[in-house]
Amino acid sequence: MITLKTENLSKTYGKGDTKVDALIDANIEIKQGEFVAVVGPSGSGKSTLLHLLGGLDRPTSGKVIIDGTDIYSLSEKELSIFRRRKVGFIFQFYNLIPVLSAEENITLPLLLDRKKVDKLYIDELMGILGLRERKNHFPNQLSGGQQQRVSIGRALAYKPSIVFADEPTGNLDSKNSKEVMELLRLSVQKYNQTLVVITHDLDIASQADRIIAIEDGLIVKNLGVR
Amino acid sequence: MKNKTSAMKRSRELAIWAAMIISAISIILAAWAGIRLSYTKLSSDLIARNIEVIGGLVSAHPELEENIVNAFVKEPTAEEKNIGHSYAQKYGYSTSMPLKYEPIMDRHYKHILILCLAIVGTGFAILILLHYFYNKLIQRRVQLVAEAAERIVEGDFSSKLPEANEGEFAKLTHQFNQMSRILEANIESSKSERIFLKNIISDISHQLKTPLSSLKIFNELLMDSEMDKGTQVQFYEKSEQQLERMEWLIKNLLKMARLEAGAIDLHKEQRSLEDTLRKVLEGFEERLEEKQLKLDTCIKEDISFSYDEEWLSEALSNILKNAIEHSFVDGIVEVRVSETPVILRIEISDTGEGISEEDLLHVFKRFYKGKNSIDRSGTGIGLALAKAIVESHGGLISARSKEGQGSTFTIVFPKGIV
Numbered sequence: 099m100i101t102l103k104t105e106n107l108s109k110t111y112g113k114g115d116t117k118v119d120a121l122i123d124a125n126i127e128i129k130q131g132e133f134v135a136v137v138g139p140s141g142s143g144k145s146t147l148l149h150l151l152g153g154l155d156r157p158t159s160g161k162v163i164i165d166g167t168d169i170y171s172l173s174e175k176e177l178s179i180f181r182r183r184k185v186g187f188i189f190q191f192y193n194l195i196p197v198l199s200a201e202e203n204i205t206l207p208l209l210l211d212r213k214k215v216d217k218l219y220i221d222e223l224m225g226i227l228g229l230r231e232r233k234n235h236f237p238n239q240l241s242g243g244q245q246q247r248v249s250i251g252r253a254l255a256y257k258p259s260i261v262f263a264d265e266p267t268g269n270l271d272s273k274n275s276k277e278v279m280e281l282l283r284l285s286v287q288k289y290n291q292t293l294v295v296i297t298h299d300l301d302i303a304s305q306a307d308r309i310i311a312i313e314d315g316l317i318v319k320n321l322g323v324r
Numbered sequence: 325m326k327n328k329t330s331a332m333k334r335s336r337e338l339a340i341w342a343a344m345i346i347s348a349i350s351i352i353l354a355a356w357a358g359i360r361l362s363y364t365k366l367s368s369d370l371i372a373r374n375i376e377v378i379g380g381l382v383s384a385h386p387e388l389e390e391n392i393v394n395a396f397v398k399e400p401t402a403e404e405k406n407i408g409h410s411y412a413q414k415y416g417y418s419t420s421m422p423l424k425y426e427p428i429m430d431r432h433y434k435h436i437l438i439l440c441l442a443i444v445g446t447g448f449a450i451l452i453l454l455h456y457f458y459n460k461l462i463q464r465r466v467q468l469v470a471e472a473a474e475r476i477v478e479g480d481f482s483s484k485l486p487e488a489n490e491g492e493f494a495k496l497t498h499q500f501n502q503m504s505r506i507l508e509a510n511i512e513s514s515k516s517e518r519i520f521l522k523n524i525i526s527d528i529s530h531q532l533k534t535p536l537s538s539l540k541i542f543n544e545l546l547m548d549s550e551m552d553k554g555t556q557v558q559f560y561e562k563s564e565q566q567l568e569r570m571e572w573l574i575k576n577l578l579k580m581a582r583l584e585a586g587a588i589d590l591h592k593e594q595r596s597l598e599d600t601l602r603k604v605l606e607g608f609e610e611r612l613e614e615k616q617l618k619l620d621t622c623i624k625e626d627i628s629f630s631y632d633e634e635w636l637s638e639a640l641s642n643i644l645k646n647a648i649e650h651s652f653v654d655g656i657v658e659v660r661v662s663e664t665p666v667i668l669r670i671e672i673s674d675t676g677e678g679i680s681e682e683d684l685l686h687v688f689k690r691f692y693k694g695k696n697s698i699d700r701s702g703t704g705i706g707l708a709l710a711k712a713i714v715e716s717h718g719g720l721i722s723a724r725s726k727e728g729q730g731s732t733f734t735i736v737f738p739k740g741i742v
Contacts (some may be wrong), residue, residue, distance in 0.1 A: 099509045130509055162640070165505055166484045176488035183487070183498055213495070226738045228666025247666075259505070277664050280736045284667075284720045304684060305722045 101259055101292050102151060102199045107160035109146050109315075120146040122315045124160070127306070132322070133283065134294045135306035143315040144296045145264055149159070151294065153181050165259060182207050186253025188263035188282070192245045194237040194252075200224075200244075201233035204251035211256075213291040220255065226285055227251050243274035250282050259293045267299060275299070326460045340458045347454070351447040358439045366432045370720035373428060465493055471502060481508040531573055535566040576705050578640070580690070583712045590632040590716060597627045597661060597668070599729075604640045605659065611648055612657065620658040627663055629737060631717055639713035642706035643672050643733045650731070666739055673732035679725040687723050 107124040110117060114295065122145045123209050128134055140146050149155040151162055153169045164184060172180055181187075185208065194203050210217050212302030222229050227247040237245055246266060253261050267275030267280065279302055286293045303309055374396050381392045400408070412418060424430050470486050481504055485497035542563045546556060582588050601623060612619055645656050655675040662669050679687055686692040688711040691704040714721040714735050725731035 099505075099512045165501065166482065167488075172488050179490065179494070180488040211495070228739065273664075277667060280667055280669075280720060281738065283722075284718075284736065284738050287715070287720060288718065301724060304681070304724055307685065321682070 099130045100127050101130045101165060102126070102294075103163045103289065104151070105161040105300065107147075107150055107161070107162060108158050109143075109150060109155070110158045119315045121150065121312075124317055125150075125318065126310065126317070127293065128260075128292060129274055130177075130292055131288070131290050132292055133305070134292070134308045134310060134322075135303035136137060136294065136296045136310045136312065137298070137300070137303050138312035142312045144312055146315075147260055147310075147312060148264055148296050152185050152187060152260075153177050154187075165269065179211075182210060183256055184258055184260065186247075186256070186258040186261040188246070188249050188253050188266045189304055190265040190268040192237070192242075192269075193251045194245055196237050199234050199236055200240065200248045200251075203237070203248050204255050206252060206296045207256045213256075219257070220251075223251050223254055223285065226288070227281055241274075242270050243278055246274075246278050247281060250278070250285060254285055254289065254291070257289060260294065261286055263295045265296055265298065267297070267302070275302075288308070331620040337458075337461055340454055340461065344451070344454050344458075347447070347450040351443060351450070355440075355443045358443060359436070362432060362436045362439060365435075366428070369428045369432070375565060469497070472500065472504070476504050476507065480661035481505075484532065511597070514729055524690070528573075528577060531691075532570060532572075533550055535570050538564055538566050569689060575708055578711055580705065580709045583635075583709070583716060588635075588716075591630050592630045592717075594628055594630050597629065597631075597670075598625055599621050600631075600633055600637055601640065601661065601670075604637050604644065607641065608648065611645075615648060615651060616654050617648060617651055618656045620656055621660075623659065623661040626665060627661060627668055628688055629668065629739065631737075635713045636717065639710040639735070640670070640672075643735075646706055647672055647676065647731070647733070650678075652676055655730075664738075668737050668739060670735040671732055673730060675730040678727040678729055679723065679731050680727055684723060688721065 104124050104126045106120070107121060107123040107126075110119050112118055124147060136144050136147060146155070150157050153162070153164075158171060164180075167180070169177060169180060197205065198206065201220070201224070202209075205215050205220060216309060221230070224233055227250060229244070229247055229251065232244060233238060235244075237248070240248065250266075253263075261282075263282065267278055268300070281294065282295075283305075285291075297298075297303055309319065310317060311319035378392055378396060382389050401460070409418070423433060429683075469484060472483060475481075475483060484504070487494050487498040487501055505732050542559045545551065546559050546563075601621075605619065605621070606618075644657070644659075651657060651674045657675075658671070658673045660669075660671045660673075662671075683692075688707050689704075690708040692708075693704045711721050717737065719735055719737040721733065721735050723731060723733050
């Protein structure tokens with residue numbers, strides 16, 4: 099089942115002489131449960147693509163359809179609610195809230211929606227991520243790898259259908275990045291979620307079900323299994 | 325379009341709420357103003373009458389002017405009150421007289437009654453009207469959900485309810501859409517399962533047909549008695565090989581089918597991973613020697629977790645078998661077990677021919693054989709079975725490879741779920 103689809107998705111920055119085509123006519127289909135790696139050199143448009151797919155930016159033209167909803171037909175406010183419920187984000191620099199504990203950071207998306215916290219699920223999630231003993235620690239008391247694990251927990255707290263990760267291991271050493279990627283994949287596999295990861299790490303990319311390669315805003319390779 | 329209508333619905337709901345609050349406040353204000361106005365009028369009417377009485381009495385008895393006025397503006401003594409009552413009683417004028425005999429009070433009573441009824445009546449009318457509109461709004465929403473449910477019953481999953489809003493209704497529509505998506509996914513997966521079943525049946529029959537037809541030919545040849553003893557033995561040996569292949573295939577297909585159908589209870593027990601691995605590796609000594617492969621192990625001791633030994637051994641054996649099969653003679657097979665505070669990891673690597681980038685995407689698919697791989701005894705089921713076993717233990721299996729240099733298979737288990 100196709101969970102995410104783009105139609106001639108394009109993004110242009112600037113005008114006239116300073117015009118930059120960050121993404122040109124991207125047509126992608128991603129199925130439920132797929133693990134997709136987006137690769138390409140710096141400045142090739144990877145992050146632009148990910149931000150557009152996740153509703154963090156607005157395209158110059160084209161559509162992004164997630165679970166049947168054209169997300170850019172929504173108003174700014176609706177889009178932010180949509181993001182909260184439908185997609186999870188993991189960033190290179192974790193973006194945790196420093197005054198909240200690990201557990202509070204994880205449950206934040208639920209609290210924002212005044213939704214009852216499914217304690218069993220959150221506990222299970224923290225178990226997989228190895229955070230049970232650290233749930234009352236604040237971000238500055240955690241290592242980089244642990245902080246990224248907390249942000250994985252936050253991304254999965256609302257049981258989103260898609261998780262987007264922008265260089266999730268870009269700030270970690272090789273030992274920690276291996277662990278973080280394995281935990282991320284274990285969690286999305288367990289809850290049958292779709293995972294889209296931007297990465298420079300060819301090792302990570304080689305394990306994906308689909309590899310999308312971008313160069314100069316154009317999708318040059320879209321190789322998938324399913 | 326959809327978002328516009330949902331925004332409109334939202335503002336309509338707000339408008340009804342605002343109207344309710346505003347009308348409630350204005351009703352209270354109107355009641356207060358009306359009652360105050362009526363009583364002011366009543367009070368001025370009473371004073372006017374008193375003044376008329378003063379006028380009448382003073383003109384009749386000018387010498388009593390001070391007494392008469394004082395009687396109206398000063399508090400009377402108890403004695404004066406009693407005398408008043410007894411004099412008035414004589415003319416039938418008392419406090420228990422019916423309302424209608426007091427013209428001022430009677431007139432005002434009617435006014436105030438009408439005023440109160442009017443205020444309460446309008447209040448009720450407004451609230452009923454607003455309640456009606458509010459109900460209608462909710463009804464329309466419920467209808468929306470009912471219609472969507474009907475479409476789903478008819479098998480149309482295309483339309484989604486507006487869900488990107490705050491509030492309980494949006495949470496309902498969100499969960500509704502979620503439900504519809506899961507239903508759709510289930511239907512789709514059962515459809516693809518049917519296609520898969522069709523494919524698997526044709527695959528199995530194909531896989532079994534080849535050894536079966538070989539066996540048939542061998543059998544026919546063996547029936548020809550003119551064959552010398554040596555050739556006969558050769559054919560018997562070949563037959564045995566084919567029989568073994570068929571047996572292995574049938575056994576593993578059954579295992580996989582049972583595992584995937586969830587018809588197996590894993591007998592998970594806390595065990596030493598090292599012991600299990602050593603046992604598995606023992607079984608491969610002969611084959612390693614045959615190919616002159618060096619076995620390199622780096623197994624962290626005292627790692628124990630809860631797993632089903634028989635099944636996990638099966639998975640590990642299949643990966644090892646694959647590694648040995650694809651190794652060049654004189655190569656190295658490496659088995660490493662390591663752990664971090666959150667996960668434990670088993671890595672099995674070889675220095676064999678490796679897997680191409682494209683094949684790597686399919687390496688765990690059932691019956692998938694590499695595009696360029698020469699058919700050995702491989703059936704394309706061993707790794708698929710390994711994946712099914714690892715995943716049923718809540719683990720993750722992945723493969724990395726460089727063509728010409730070898731492959732590494734990694735199994736990861738999270739320690740947090742047992």
